[in-house]
Amino acid sequence: MSTAERSVAARTAPDRAALTRRVRDVGVYVAVGALLLFNAVFTDNFLELANLRTQLVQVAPVVIVALGIALVIGSEGIDLSVGSVMALAAAVLPLYLGFGLWPAVAMALLAGAAAGVLNGTLVAVVGLQPIVATLALLVAGRGLALVIADGQLKQIRNPDLLALGTDELLGLPVVAWVAVVLAVLIGFTVHRTTYGRQLVAIGGNRAAAQLAGLPVRRVLVVTYVLSGVFAALAGVLATARLTASDPSAIGNLIELSAITAVVVGGTPLSGGRVRVLGTVAGALLMQLLRATLIKHDLPDSTAQMVQAVIILIAVYVAQQRRTR
Amino acid sequence: MTETDAAPVLEVRDVSKHFRGVRALDGVSLSVAPGEVHALVGENGAGKSTLIKVITGVYQADSGEIRYRGGPVTFGRPLDAQRAGISTIYQEVNLIPLLSIARNLFLGREPRRFGLLDVGRMNREATEVLARYGVDVDVTRPLRSMSLGAQQMVALARAVAVDAKVLVMDEPTSSLEPREVQTLFGLVRRLSARGIAVVYVSHRLDELYQLCDRVTVLRDGRVVHTGALAGLDRLRLVSAMLGRDLAEVRRDGVTGFTGDHAARDGEPVLRVAGLRKRHLLHDVSFTVRPGEVTGLGGLLGSGRSETAKAIVGALPLDAGTVTVAGRRLRRPTPRRALRAGVALLPEDRKAEGIIPELSVRENIVLAAMPRLARAGVVSRARQDRIVETFMTRLRIRAASPEQRVGDLSGGNQQKVLLARWLCLNPRLLLLDEPTRGIDVGAKAEVQRLVGELARDGLGVVLISSDLEELVEGADRVVVLRAGAVVGELAGDEVSEPAILATLAAPEEAADEHR
Numbered sequence: 001m002s003t004a005e006r007s008v009a010a011r012t013a014p015d016r017a018a019l020t021r022r023v024r025d026v027g028v029y030v031a032v033g034a035l036l037l038f039n040a041v042f043t044d045n046f047l048e049l050a051n052l053r054t055q056l057v058q059v060a061p062v063v064i065v066a067l068g069i070a071l072v073i074g075s076e077g078i079d080l081s082v083g084s085v086m087a088l089a090a091a092v093l094p095l096y097l098g099f100g101l102w103p104a105v106a107m108a109l110l111a112g113a114a115a116g117v118l119n120g121t122l123v124a125v126v127g128l129q130p131i132v133a134t135l136a137l138l139v140a141g142r143g144l145a146l147v148i149a150d151g152q153l154k155q156i157r158n159p160d161l162l163a164l165g166t167d168e169l170l171g172l173p174v175v176a177w178v179a180v181v182l183a184v185l186i187g188f189t190v191h192r193t194t195y196g197r198q199l200v201a202i203g204g205n206r207a208a209a210q211l212a213g214l215p216v217r218r219v220l221v222v223t224y225v226l227s228g229v230f231a232a233l234a235g236v237l238a239t240a241r242l243t244a245s246d247p248s249a250i251g252n253l254i255e256l257s258a259i260t261a262v263v264v265g266g267t268p269l270s271g272g273r274v275r276v277l278g279t280v281a282g283a284l285l286m287q288l289l290r291a292t293l294i295k296h297d298l299p300d301s302t303a304q305m306v307q308a309v310i311i312l313i314a315v316y317v318a319q320q321r322r323t324r
Numbered sequence: 325m326t327e328t329d330a331a332p333v334l335e336v337r338d339v340s341k342h343f344r345g346v347r348a349l350d351g352v353s354l355s356v357a358p359g360e361v362h363a364l365v366g367e368n369g370a371g372k373s374t375l376i377k378v379i380t381g382v383y384q385a386d387s388g389e390i391r392y393r394g395g396p397v398t399f400g401r402p403l404d405a406q407r408a409g410i411s412t413i414y415q416e417v418n419l420i421p422l423l424s425i426a427r428n429l430f431l432g433r434e435p436r437r438f439g440l441l442d443v444g445r446m447n448r449e450a451t452e453v454l455a456r457y458g459v460d461v462d463v464t465r466p467l468r469s470m471s472l473g474a475q476q477m478v479a480l481a482r483a484v485a486v487d488a489k490v491l492v493m494d495e496p497t498s499s500l501e502p503r504e505v506q507t508l509f510g511l512v513r514r515l516s517a518r519g520i521a522v523v524y525v526s527h528r529l530d531e532l533y534q535l536c537d538r539v540t541v542l543r544d545g546r547v548v549h550t551g552a553l554a555g556l557d558r559l560r561l562v563s564a565m566l567g568r569d570l571a572e573v574r575r576d577g578v579t580g581f582t583g584d585h586a587a588r589d590g591e592p593v594l595r596v597a598g599l600r601k602r603h604l605l606h607d608v609s610f611t612v613r614p615g616e617v618t619g620l621g622g623l624l625g626s627g628r629s630e631t632a633k634a635i636v637g638a639l640p641l642d643a644g645t646v647t648v649a650g651r652r653l654r655r656p657t658p659r660r661a662l663r664a665g666v667a668l669l670p671e672d673r674k675a676e677g678i679i680p681e682l683s684v685r686e687n688i689v690l691a692a693m694p695r696l697a698r699a700g701v702v703s704r705a706r707q708d709r710i711v712e713t714f715m716t717r718l719r720i721r722a723a724s725p726e727q728r729v730g731d732l733s734g735g736n737q738q739k740v741l742l743a744r745w746l747c748l749n750p751r752l753l754l755l756d757e758p759t760r761g762i763d764v765g766a767k768a769e770v771q772r773l774v775g776e777l778a779r780d781g782l783g784v785v786l787i788s789s790d791l792e793e794l795v796e797g798a799d800r801v802v803v804l805r806a807g808a809v810v811g812e813l814a815g816d817e818v819s820e821p822a823i824l825a826t827l828a829a830p831e832e833a834a835d836e837h838r
Contacts, residue, residue, distance in 0.1 A: 194697045201690055204679040211638060211676055212691040212744065213662035272681045 024266045024317045028281045031310075035288045043295050053173060057241065059287040060175040061086075061234040063280055065251075066258040066265075067179075067186045068230030070279045071223050073262050074190070076203040076271025077123060077130035079224065082231035082258060084141025085115045086251030089235030091145040093161075094154045094245045101160035105236055112232025113225050115141060120221030138255070145247035154245040165240030175237050179280075182230070187276040196274075199223060204272030260286055260307070264314040286310070331394065333358045333521045334379070334410070334490045339388030341374055348374040350545040351388070356490065356521040361512065363532045363553060364525045366542035367565055367624055367789055372525055375542065376492055379523070380412045381405035393489065411483035412492040419479055421468035426450035428467045429482050457481050457511055473504025480511060484520070491515065492523045497531060498603075498625070509535055527625040528806065529558060529828070543567050558828035565623070566791055566824075591650050593752050593783035594666070596635060599644035604630045605807040608644070612752065612783040617774065619798030620787045621823050627807035628787045629671050632754045635785075636661040636668040649751060662691060665751035669741055669758055671787070673734065677741045680730030684722045685711045687729045688743045714743035719769060735766025742773065752783040759793060771797060791820045803827060 039046040065082045072079040089108035096104035115137055122133035156162060167174045190196040198219050202209040210216055231251070239245050265282030266275045286307060293303040332355040341349040349371050356362045366372050377383045379390065381399030389396050392408060399405040402412075419428045427434070429450045435442040450463040459477050467475060476496055483491055493512075497505045512535060516522055524536055532539065532553060539556065541549040541564045549564040594612040599605045605627050612618045620628045633639035635646050637656030646653045648664040658668070670676035679687055689696055689707045696706040711725050718739040722732055729740055738758060745753060755774065759767040774797060778784050788794045794801060801818050803811040803826040811826035813819075 192702050194693050194700050194702060197686060197693060197702060201679050201682060201686070204681050205676075207676045208670075208679055209690070211636070211658050211668060211670060213659040214690070215659065272679070 020317050027317070028265050028278055028285055028314075032281050032285050032288065035285065035292060039288070039292055039295075043292065046295070049171075055287055055291055056176040057173050059283050060173070060179040061238050061251075062254065062257050062261060062287070063179040063283045064182055064230050064234040064237070065254055066261040066279050066283050067182055067276065068227030069255070069258045070262045070265070070267050070274050070276065071186070071190070071199065072130070072227045073259070073267055073269060074203045074271055074274035075199055075220055075223050076206065077220070077223070078134065078259070078269075079119060079227045079231075080131065080134040080255050081115060081119060081137035081141055082227065082234075083251035083254045084138050084145065085112050085228050085231035086235030086238065086254065087142045087145035087247040088112070088115060088148070089232035090239045090245045090250045091149040091247040093236055093239055094156065095148070097156075097158045097161065101158060101164075104158075104161070108236050109229050109232045112228040112230070112235070114228070115232075116225030116228025117221065119228065120224030123224065124217040124220035142247065149245060149247045151248070153248075156239065156243050156245060161236075161240050162243055163240075164237060165243065175241065178233070178237065182233075183276055183280050190274045190276055195219060195222065200272060200274060202271075203274075257283075257286065260311055263318065264310060266314075266318075268318045269315070270318075282314075332356055332391075333393055334523075335391040336375070336379065337389045337391065339375075339378060339385040339390070341378060341383060341386050347545050349378065349385075352542070352545070352547050353388075354523075354540050354547070354550070356523060358489070358519040358521050359516050360538060361516050361522040361524055361536045363536035363539040364523055364542070365527065365532065365539060365561075365565055370542040370565075371545040372542055373494070374545075376412070376494055376523070376525065379405070380410055380492060406486065409487055409489040410492065411486060411488040411490070412494065413476070413479050413483055413496050414494050419467055419475065419482070422466050424464050425454070425461060425467050425470065425478060426463035428478055429453065429463070429485065431482070433486070453481055453485060454478070458507060471501075471504065473500045473507065476500060476504070476508060477511065480508070480515075484515060488520060490521045490523065492525075494525045495527070496524075497526065497528065505531070527623055529561065529623075533558075541565055559824055562623070562824055562828045566789065592647075593649055594635070594785070595645075595647040596631070597645045597647070599631060599634050599646075600642045601630065601634065601639060601807075602642055603807075604639075605634065605641075605644075607808055608634075608804065609809060610802045610812065612785055614751070614781050614783050615778055616800065617778045617784040617786050617798045619794045619801040619818075620785060620804060621791075621794055621801050621827065622804035623827060624789070625806075626804040628804055629756050630807070631804065632668055632756050632785065632787060633670075635754060636666055638668065662748065662750075665749075666754065667691075667745035667748065667750045667752070668754040669738075669745065669756060671756035671760070673737055673741065673761075678729045678737050680728065682729060683726045684715070684720065684729055684732070684740055685725040687740050688714060688725075688747065691744055692747050710747050711743075714747055718743055718746075718773065733763065733766070735762035735770070738762050738766065738770060742770070746777075750782065752785070753777065754785045754787075756787045757789065758786070759788070759790065791823060794823065795820055 045051060069079050069082060088111050092111045093104050093108045096107045119134050119137060122128045123130050164174055169177055190200065198209070198214050202214060202216055202219055206216065235251060238250055242250070261283035262279050263269060263282070264285060265278030265280070267273055267279060289306060289310065290303045293306060294300070334356045336352060336354040338351050338353055339349055340351055352371065352375060354375070364372055364375065374383065378385050381402045381404050384398070391397065392410070397408065399408070420431070426447045430446050435445045435449070447463050454461065454463065457477050459474055461470065461474065467478065470478070496508065500508065512522060526532060536553050538551060539553045539561065540547055541561065543565065592611040593614045596611070597609045599608040608627065608631050610618065620631060622628050630639055634641050636658050637660060638658055646656055648666055651664065653660060653664055679690065685707060688711050692710065693702065696703055696710065708725070714720070715725065720736050720739045720743065722736060729737060732740070758774070759770050762770070771793065774784055774786065786794065786797050788797070795818055798818060800812065800814045801823060802809055803813070803823060805827065810829065813822050813826070
């Protein structure tokens with residue numbers, strides 16, 4: 001009796017739906033605003049430039065990784081390998097620093113792109129589930145990085161690379177600028193390019209997209225490549241800030257922070273929608289939340305539990321929409 | 325067995341079931357005697373699945389009563405029905421492929437010794453049980469190593485082993501080979517001889533006549549016919565299923581078709597030859613000329629939708645060729661088919677058509693987007709022009725082009741999908757049930773549009789379960805049964821009685837393909 005069931009599913013309880021839609025659409029911004037306000041009043045020295053700068057520098061890699069993952073999630077996929085790809089980039093980087101900063105960065109990003117091609121091919125051509133395909137690289141990627149780096153932490157002495165981690169432009173750290181520029185670029189890509197709209201359509205209804213002749217495989221592979229390149233870039237920037245290439249520690253568990261940022265930012269895990277600004281706000285929210293709790297002397301474990309609550313709320317709101 | 329010689333073991337009395345206002349079952353009654361094989365038939369959305377789910381405890385009836393072995397019963401969940409002796413075998417085997425055959429057979433009632441699984445005894449008994457059903461296998465192998473037919477046997481053996489009194493079989497043969505079907509039937513007959521009542525759901529008329537004693541026909545949630553199957557004319561059965569009364573087959577033009585188009589001479593826009601796909605298609609061939617509406621007729625499961633999907637490459641074929649305007653479509657994919665000018669309006673609008681979260685505008689331009697972009701950047705101005713043109717032409721009623729498509733009515737969603745294809749200027753449109761589930765007004769509009777498109781020289785393939793629509797809309801009707809063409813009607817031959825007669829003709833041509 002599929003007809004009846006379907007028409008039931010289409011029926012909406014307008015008030016409830018409108019409310020959850022509203023929470024999903026503006027909730028994260030309101031929360032960020034409220035946290036800033038709270039800290040302005042109750043936290044000493046919070047609004048000082050030094051503190052804000054620290055917050056931005058810390059959140060930037062998460063934002064960059066999350067932007068890539070937001071695209072993947074929009075395609076109804078997931079990318080768990082980003083942390084390992086960061087490690088891979090960090091391991092590749094020092095090998096080519098002898099040729100100068102930019103060739104080394106290019107090689108690191110190329111490693112990220114290769115990882116993306118592998119992920120994308122496993123998902124789009126072989127047909128593996130994204131969580132399994134990228135889990136493979138999550139495990140193998142860091143192993144490979146450690147092999148490349150010989151298991152060693154390498155000090156970085158290249159002044160150009162170190163400058164990436166410490167320099168500022170118009171009062172903002174370079175790392176934060178990179179995140180801002182990428183957010184703008186990805187926003188434009190998602191909303192205004194053929195690729196971006198096709199990505200959203202594929203995530204929204206893959207069978208329909210296929211029948212409409214969309215280049216489904218190509219779009220999916222490009223998406224995983226972007227995610228890989230962004231992760232590699234985050235790896236380069238994190239290495240610059242650490243002043244050392246440390247493939248065993250860099251990017252550990254960042255996939256979870258990034259996915260959290262995406263989900264809290266209102267991008268549904270079921271795909272078909274990418275919220276770029278929301279993702280940035282989601283990352284900021286989690287960062288501010290943690291900073292706030294720590295500054296008020298709450299232990300890290302409490303901070304983690306509060307984060308968990310926020311994630312549950314975000315997923316609940318997303319779920320409401322889907323089962324409606 | 326007949327209905328008079330025993331008290332019914334299962335009786336459904338005046339059962340209704342609503343899904344938030346949508347009526348799925350409306351005062352349905354059904355009674356099955358021990359040892360009787362009772363066919364339950366009906367087209368899509370007739371309420372068969374709902375009825376089965378009410379009987380097996382998946383749903384609870386809103387009103388009415390289920391009586392089992394003489395008393396009223398309420399099954400809160402499927403397990404209750406199973407424990408009481410009502411076993412169900414679904415279309416797809418629902419066993420656990422990686423466990424051994426024996427484990428599957430004894431799942432949930434494994435023989436135990438000292439609290440542990442008695443594997444030896446389980447395997448011994450499984451071998452015995454299956455041997456009785458004519459299945460001779462190593463029961464320690466994983467279930468998935470068996471053929472689907474043999475798996476179906478295990479499912480059946482399992483259902484019976486739990487001391488079933490009633491066996492509900494929901495299209496058990498849909499993925500079986502002909503030989504396996506015969507073995508299955510043999511088994512069902514033996515079960516019925518042991519006094520087990522069987523409720524058998526299938527669209528395959530020949531199977532019903534081979535196996536079943538009585539039949540109940542559902543349509544739109546109501547029982548439209550019930551009685552003995554022997555002596556029931558095939559034609560009458562088919563017309564009951566489709567809701568056509570033979571006595572009053574009208575030709576009064578209630579559909580929106582204009583009928584003023586005619587095939588043009590020259591090269592066929594589509595030539596399909598020898599399409600084959602295991603279990604689904606067995607040699608389908610036909611041609612479509614420009615300016616002509618070719619209907620594909622047939623009952624549910626006859627291979628109409630599969631044919632359409634195969635043409636656009638959405639269903640991989642085992643054999644066969646598709647030629648569009650004289651050029652063979654090699655290794656067809658939806659993308660290549662679209663490039664050749666062939667578009668499919670899919671049957672399942674929600675699952676394969678609309679992208680619900682996107683706007684009307686984006687759904688319309690979905691396929692044409694690359695053509696409406698500059699250097700990969702979407703041009704809103706160009707999109708808006710196209711969207712406006714088609715929203716006006718097809719009278720798409722939406723608050724604005726930016727409204728979510730998921731919020732539109734079914735009819736408007738269908739028009740959005742039509743617009744998606746029309747803005748590509750196709751040569752050939754395949755329309756799979758274009759008016760199903762849309763309101764009367766939109767239906768007439770869609771039908772009128774189909775006529776207009778054909779008059780403009782498009783080739784149209786129209787798939788419809790609505791005979792009236794088929795007769796009035798199509799210039800020619802190709803009738804399919806069991807994945808093979810069993811007849812082709814043209815000109816004055818295209819009439820409801822003729823289509824019904826072709827549908828109901830005893831299986832000969834189709835048999836040799838199966």
